[in-house]
Amino acid sequence: MDHESVHHLMNTHFLAEVYTLATLRNFPVIHPLYKLLFPHFQDTLFVNTVGRKDLMESDQAPFRISSLGNDGMIELMRRSISEMTYSSLCLPENITARGLESIPNFYYRDDGLKLWNIINSFVRAVVEYYYPSDSEVCKDTELQEWISEIFTHGFLGNKDAGFPAGFNTVEEVIKFITMVIFKVTGQHAAVNSGQFDYCSWVPNGSLLLHKPPPTTKGQSSMKTILETLPNVGETVSFAAMVWVLSKKYTDTVPMGTYPEERFDEPAIKQMIKEFQAELFLPQ
Numbered sequence: 001m002d003h004e005s006v007h008h009l010m011n012t013h014f015l016a017e018v019y020t021l022a023t024l025r026n027f028p029v030i031h032p033l034y035k036l037l038f039p040h041f042q043d044t045l046f047v048n049t050v051g052r053k054d055l056m057e058s059d060q061a062p063f064r065i066s067s068l069g070n071d072g073m074i075e076l077m078r079r080s081i082s083e084m085t086y087s088s089l090c091l092p093e094n095i096t097a098r099g100l101e102s103i104p105n106f107y108y109r110d111d112g113l114k115l116w117n118i119i120n121s122f123v124r125a126v127v128e129y130y131y132p133s134d135s136e137v138c139k140d141t142e143l144q145e146w147i148s149e150i151f152t153h154g155f156l157g158n159k160d161a162g163f164p165a166g167f168n169t170v171e172e173v174i175k176f177i178t179m180v181i182f183k184v185t186g187q188h189a190a191v192n193s194g195q196f197d198y199c200s201w202v203p204n205g206s207l208l209l210h211k212p213p214p215t216t217k218g219q220s221s222m223k224t225i226l227e228t229l230p231n232v233g234e235t236v237s238f239a240a241m242v243w244v245l246s247k248k249y250t251d252t253v254p255m256g257t258y259p260e261e262r263f264d265e266p267a268i269k270q271m272i273k274e275f276q277a278e279l280f281l282p283q
């Protein structure tokens with residue numbers, strides 16, 4: 001439940017919706033940050049609209065029949081976002097804060113940090129091209145309105161948690177845009193795309209238990225296990241959910257391809273090519 005509602009839906013899908021709406025509301029389509037960000041949001045509003053309906057509305061909807069129910073899942077998300085910090089969204093700081101720098105064979109960290117750094121280099125090149133100094137950042141009222149809306153509506157005005165309410169420096173913009181792109185690409189893939197492989201075997205991670213887990217060793221039997229796990233119909237609902245969530249769509253746009261070619265500047269086109277080379281995409 002924590003995985004599905006907090007780490008998948010809240011931290012990737014629903015925050016992506018905040019970034020998308022703020023982008024649509026505050027940037028004209030010719031703004032370089034609109035051009036940079038919008039390809040990453042192409043299906044966000046659609047998938048979230050369908051997702052809310054499919055996860056919560058019908059009688060057999062997975063969240064509705066889960067142990068917490070719709071209200072409980074929403075409460076879990078509400079509590080998590082009220083405790084969320086900016087550094088927890090930024091992978092390098094997140095890994096350090098959790099003391100996970102040196103544990104072996106941790107592929108999420110290894111692959112994730114590589115991806116974070118590749119995105120960061122690309123974002124740095126593009127942002128520094130359009131904002132040669134901090135004063136350009138401070139003077140861009142559209143950019144300031146954009147982050148202000150995200151701060152208010154996405155991060156609930158929680159300044160103590162380190163979220164920026166405005167941008168004063170080029171570095172702050174680079175870090176925030178890197179975080180946004182990483183969250184809607186690599187982070188989403190990490191928490192989303194393996195769900196069928198892992199969760200279609202319901203004992204691995206069920207949204208519903210009919211009884212609390214045992215507290216004493218040796219007290220479980222096949223009978224108590226079967227009484228605790230979801231029944232066949234409920235299992236079908238959860239398995240169908242993770243199948244849909246893990247499906248690879250035919251219209252997927254790989255990160256870094258930018259097929260709409262919104263940028264005209266040769267320098268930016270070259271940066272995109274270098275980004276693609278770093279990502280091992282065909283040129």
Ligand SMILES: [Fe+2]
Nearest residue numbers: 013188192245
């Ligand atoms: Fe997802």
